[in-house]
Amino acid sequence: xxxxxxxxxxxxxxxxxxxxxxxxxxxxxxxxxxxxxxxxxxxxxxxxxxxxxxxxxxxxxxxxxxxxxxxxxxxxxxxxxxxxxxxxxxxxxxxxxxxxxxxxxxxxxxxxxxxxxxxxxxxxxxxxxxxxxxxxxxxxxxxxxxxxxxxxxxxxxxxxxxxxxxxxxxxxxxxxxxxxxxxxxxxxxxxxxxxxxxxxxxxxxxxxxxxxxxxxxxxxxxxxxxxxxxxxxxxxxxxxxxxxxxxxxxxx
Numbered sequence: 172x173x174x175x176x177x178x179x180x181x182x183x184x185x186x187x188x189x190x191x192x193x194x195x196x197x198x199x200x201x202x203x204x205x206x207x208x209x210x211x212x213x214x215x216x217x218x219x220x221x222x223x224x225x226x227x228x229x230x231x232x233x234x235x236x237x238x239x240x241x242x243x244x245x246x247x248x249x250x251x252x253x254x255x256x257x258x259x260x261x262x263x264x265x266x267x268x269x270x271x272x273x274x275x276x277x278x279x280x281x282x283x284x285x286x287x288x289x290x291x292x293x294x295x296x297x298x299x300x301x302x303x304x305x306x307x308x309x310x311x312x313x314x315x316x317x318x319x320x321x322x323x324x325x326x327x328x329x330x331x332x333x334x335x336x337x338x339x340x341x342x343x344x345x346x347x348x349x350x351x352x353x354x355x356x357x358x359x360x361x362x363x364x365x366x367x368x369x370x371x372x373x374x375x376x377x378x379x380x381x382x383x384x385x386x387x388x389x390x391x392x393x394x395x396x397x398x399x400x401x402x403x404x405x406x407x408x409x410x411x412x413x414x415x416x417x418x419x420x421x422x423x
Contacts, residue, residue, distance in 0.1 A: 173307060174307055179285075183336060186335060187276070195210065215255050216265045218360070221251075221255060222255045222257060232307065239300065241301045259351055261352070282296045283295075289323060293311075296310050321398065324391075327341060343360075347367060357369070366378065372415055376390045377389055385400050395418075399414060
């Protein structure tokens with residue numbers, strides 16, 4: 172779910188005019204003449220299509236989460252393996268880099284201020300020891316706070332009369348316009364998963380899928396947000412599509 176929160180914070184930065192998703196990611200390591208990584212855009216990072224080397228599924232980031240490595244040390248040094256935008260590879264590093272690309276705005280607009288604006292008063296995003304926001308994981312929150320985030324998307328980015336996300340941002344993050352996962356039950360948008368492979372669920376359904384059991388399912392056509400929090404054993408994932416179908420059936 173943290174990655175979808177990161178995508179939401181990127182949307183807020185876009186709304187404030189600080190960045191565009193088509194911008195090349197401003198990563199210091201890449202600003203050397205001839206470095207092909209300079210072509211990586213914020214959108215390609217959001218869509219897990221940077222083309223950067225990914226050594227293991229998800230780019231294991233244990234050194235960052237538990238070992239004292241910083242986000243810039245972890246993410247910025249990986250070489251390009253595929254042309255930018257050509258290959259899907261789910262990678263924590265892509266989210267870390269997308270967050271680094273908007274980090275200049277955090278001094279004036281920290282994530283905590285965004286959470287407070289939505290009433291997400293029990294949500295906390297961790298940083299590394301140098302103060303870099305992680306946001307590929309390491310977010311503490313509650314079901315009620317997650318439901319508020321989902322409601323923001325149902326409201327097309329407007330909260331209490333104020334536009335916080337760009338108009339149509341929910342559609343942007345939920346369109347699988349980039350390269351897609353070759354297998355699995357879901358497509359991928361831009362930091363959100365897409366239920367385009369799930370029978371019996373409205374076609375516009377998209378979700379923040381967390382590690383081992385946290386979900387925010389957003390169904391614009393039904394004006395419904397479904398939040399499920401759990402701690403599922405590795406290898407025994409919760410069937411969120413079936414759960415969503417059951418919830419919708421109960422509400423009919």
